[in-house]
Amino acid sequence: MSSAPRAVRxxxxxxxxxxxxxCVAPPGEPLTAPPTLEVEQRALPEVAASSLERRAQEVTVRxxxxxxxxxxxxxxFVLPGGVVVTxxxxxxxxxxxxxxxxxxxxxxxxxxxxATDSDLALLQLEDDVxxxxxxxxxxxxxxxxxxxxxxxxGGGAAEVATGRILGSxxxxxxxxxxxxxxxxVSVTQGSSGGPxxxxxxxxxxxxxxxxxxxxxxxxxxxxxxxxxxxTEVLVAPEPx
Amino acid sequence: xxxxxxxxxxxxxxLPPPARRRWVVVVLxxxxxxxxxxxxxxxxxxxxxxxxxxxxxQRTTTLQQQLDEVVEERTQLAVQRDEAxxxxxxxxxxxxxxxxxxxxxxxxxxxAEDTATTVSVERDVFIELSEVVTEATSSLDTCVTxxxxxxxxxxxxxxxAAAGRQVDVVALNARAETVTGFCEQARSAVAEAEAAADxxxxxx
Numbered sequence: 282m283s284s285a286p287r288a289v290r291x292x293x294x295x296x297x298x299x300x301x302x303x304c305v306a307p308p309g310e311p312l313t314a315p316p317t318l319e320v321e322q323r324a325l326p327e328v329a330a331s332s333l334e335r336r337a338q339e340v341t342v343r344x345x346x347x348x349x350x351x352x353x354x355x356x357x358f359v360l361p362g363g364v365v366v367t368x369x370x371x372x373x374x375x376x377x378x379x380x381x382x383x384x385x386x387x388x389x390x391x392x393x394x395x396a397t398d399s400d401l402a403l404l405q406l407e408d409d410v411x412x413x414x415x416x417x418x419x420x421x422x423x424x425x426x427x428x429x430x431x432x433x434x435g436g437g438a439a440e441v442a443t444g445r446i447l448g449s450x451x452x453x454x455x456x457x458x459x460x461x462x463x464x465x466v467s468v469t470q471g472s473s474g475g476p477x478x479x480x481x482x483x484x485x486x487x488x489x490x491x492x493x494x495x496x497x498x499x500x501x502x503x504x505x506x507x508x509x510x511x512t513e514v515l516v517a518p519e520p521x
Numbered sequence: 522x523x524x525x526x527x528x529x530x531x532x533x534x535x536l537p538p539p540a541r542r543r544w545v546v547v548v549l550x551x552x553x554x555x556x557x558x559x560x561x562x563x564x565x566x567x568x569x570x571x572x573x574x575x576x577x578x579q580r581t582t583t584l585q586q587q588l589d590e591v592v593e594e595r596t597q598l599a600v601q602r603d604e605a606x607x608x609x610x611x612x613x614x615x616x617x618x619x620x621x622x623x624x625x626x627x628x629x630x631x632x633a634e635d636t637a638t639t640v641s642v643e644r645d646v647f648i649e650l651s652e653v654v655t656e657a658t659s660s661l662d663t664c665v666t667x668x669x670x671x672x673x674x675x676x677x678x679x680x681x682a683a684a685g686r687q688v689d690v691v692a693l694n695a696r697a698e699t700v701t702g703f704c705e706q707a708r709s710a711v712a713e714a715e716a717a718a719d720x721x722x723x724x725x
Contacts, residue, residue, distance in 0.1 A: 352635070
């Protein structure tokens, strides 16, 4: 036998051995199918403690005014510094004024002053109490905006009503210095002085009258309220 | 001309010439060395590959176990989440009911305070009324007493005059004026009492 064919065979043998040693063992058991990673989505219930309705209710108070010749019941809302905004006609010729919170607390208040050209009055808490306060919106409200109205209709429990701004009407015939808001919310006696909130929880108006024919509420816009917060434009209420 | 070195028909392969044979041997030797080298390298690479494959296999198995654990943990968390949501829903329902109750109680308290305030006002009015009525009664009593006294003095003076005795008419007239003053006071007191009663009627 010649050396060349032998060498070829060696070459082949080496090649085969090389190939065999280069082989890799096949992978083990195939992996199990990946489990589904989807989780059933569940909506969380609305937490009452942080709801807009609750916050709106917390800053709205019931106003009881013992006047010279009448006993007035209305609504109002608390601002920073223990200031309470309500309607002038709620605290007409006051002798003793008290506010009740939605959860049953009562605090005496004094009448800081009443507006001469608007149905607004400012009260001041006599005690140093830490009540939740409302935030006033500084921009104008637009027709069609959804609002919440909180009050104590009939002097009863606190109630939250939802509606929307219908527009505005001339307020001069109603003794107001500017246009007043028409609100698509039914208000009754006792709602007077109650705040009108936008969907962000800021006050955009103060309920003061009812448009009887249309059955809608009328509110003093927040711009007028902001102007009347300056106590220099207010006067002392008529004494008993 | 090619040179025949054997008879092919007799099965004898002709040998290449010696120079060519050396070339073939050299080439084959080189190829053999290359093949061996390649085989060794391939073997080393293959060993590495096997080791890497084993590592990946191990890693895959570990990851599979971890995935299984995570999935299990997620399932348990989902169960806990569902329980928490159910509890929250129940809690919110309770809170809403309690808030309604708080509102109702607050309303009752406020109305009770309203009533207390009204009663307090009425009490003040009653006290005022009582005082003015007492005053009016006292004034009327004084008026009546003084009128009786005046009547007696007038009868005595009349009898004295009829008997021809001197009668002090000036003193009698002065006394009558005093009595009139008492009775005017009594009238004022009665008018005040009537006004107080009227206020009470209007406030109730």
